Amino acid sequence: MKKKKQLEKLEWLRRFSETCGVSGFEGRMKALLQERLAAYGDVSYDKLGSVIFTKKAEEADAPKIMLASHMDEIGFMVKYITKEGFLRFTCLGGWWEQVMLSQRVIVHGSKGDIVGVIGSKPPHILPPEERTKVVQKKDMYIDIGANSADEVRELGVFEGCPVTPDVKVAAMGDGKTLVGKAWDNRIGCAVMADVMDNVLADGSPNTVYGVGTVQEEVGLRGAQTSANLLNPDIAFVLDTCVAGGTPGVADDVAPAVIGKGVAITIFDASMIPNTALRDFALATAKEIGVPTQISISEGGGTDGGRIHLSGCGVLTLTFSIPTRYIHSHQSVIHIDDYLGAVKLITAMVEKLDKAKYQELLAK
The missing domain is CATH 3.40.630.10 (Zn peptidases)
Structure with missing residues (x-):
């Protein structure tokens, strides 16, 4: 028991x-x-x-x-949709830029949840002066696999949609330590x-x-x-x-x-x-x-x-x-x-x- x-x-x-x-x-x-x-x-x-x-x-x-x-x-909110179909966002709660890039998120639209990722540049195309530079939150975006603003809206995503991290709980080494x-x-x-x-x-x-x-x-x-x-x-x-x-x-x-x-x-x-x-x-x-x-x-x-x-x-x-x-x-x-x-x-x-x-x- x-x-x-x-x-x-x-x-x-x-x-x-x-x-x-x-x-x-x-x-x-x-x-x-x-x-x-x-x-x-x-x-x-x-x-x-x-x-x-x-x-x-x-x-x-x-x-x-x-x-x-x-x-x-803590999470995010969609504030703007680019013509190419990317989402600009504002932060809900305190975020540090260095923990944000390339992380998976869930965008909660009117037609259901959509998986996205906070986009980042691969190191292959970064000039030397950018490699040690912290990317500012205002320059980040979320990619949900859409090709235009119209397609984003068809998916039920709009300005004001909440966005949360996409993470599952797992037990770590000793079985009593949990990550999530x-x-x-x-x-x-x-x-x-x-x-x-x-x-x-x-x-x-x-x-x-x-x-x-x-x-x-x-x-x-x-x-x-x-x-x-x-x-x-x-x-x-x-x-x-x-x-x-x-x-x-x-x-x-x-x-x-x-x-x-x-x-x-x-x-x-x-x-x-x-x-x-x-x-x-x-x-x-x-x-x-x-x-x-x-x-x-x-x-x-x-x-x-x-x-x-x-x-x-x-x-x-x-x-x-x-x-x-x-x-x-x-x-x-x-x-x-x-x-x-x-x-x-x-x-x-x-x-x-x-x-x-x-x-x-x-x-």
Whole structure:
């Protein structure tokens, strides 16, 4: 039975990663989360598109805990069709030019999905001055095998079509390391779904909201609208962080590595976490034997940046799964970090009753 459950988890991880859903076009991922959490009858939405699964407390004044995981992945949008049938695009989320050329993508047109590739010049025709020059995003294009603008439109492709990376999940050497697209932040969605399963099975003294937010990669937008709607007391943001431990990445820039535990953020560009909640997380992890690491991001933020400022303030903490090569077509995670995150967050949700919340609030 244990092996069967592990296989089921792996299959859900595969589906989460491979599902297409760039910022502003999260519908497929939203549908998948609703399938995954079908046991929850109480499902609602904010007006931007975030999906909310609710487990209500018996007592009206019980703490309200928000588990926020963004559904969107980085990708592209068609902005112009050339007369020759190539697609110019704009980026949805932060891309670095050197990870983009010659990568396969899927263009989601009105008549279905079409495979494309971000075009590149072969080295045979590159003059010496271009060989070390980075190609700018504005000069890139997508080739979908069409011969004219009219043919592109006949295929159902138009300005405004979303485009996602075309990548399948694969297990790597040790069997626990997975490579795939969109772990930022589909692994956070998987953590949220598993914790909500545990809450439904084991109970909680609190009202717990499992929230799949939208448009995080373009400005933390769904975090703001969903937090405004729910007015939570406590928020756990479930996301990824840049993993270190690879050549050229300094330990003081990315101290967390894959396979060594869930990372607890002590600082990012959008938020200083609630220190009492941080200390409670570290104490709980030690008590239940879950390894943790520290994450710091001086150049990026998470949904917590908007959530902790909503209303009169929300006690907020970010948990991250260390991930190699985020914001590229291929990223790498370790299953043990994901399982540890589920165990730790479930324990914290169970412990956070009214008395504990008031204690944290007073610190």
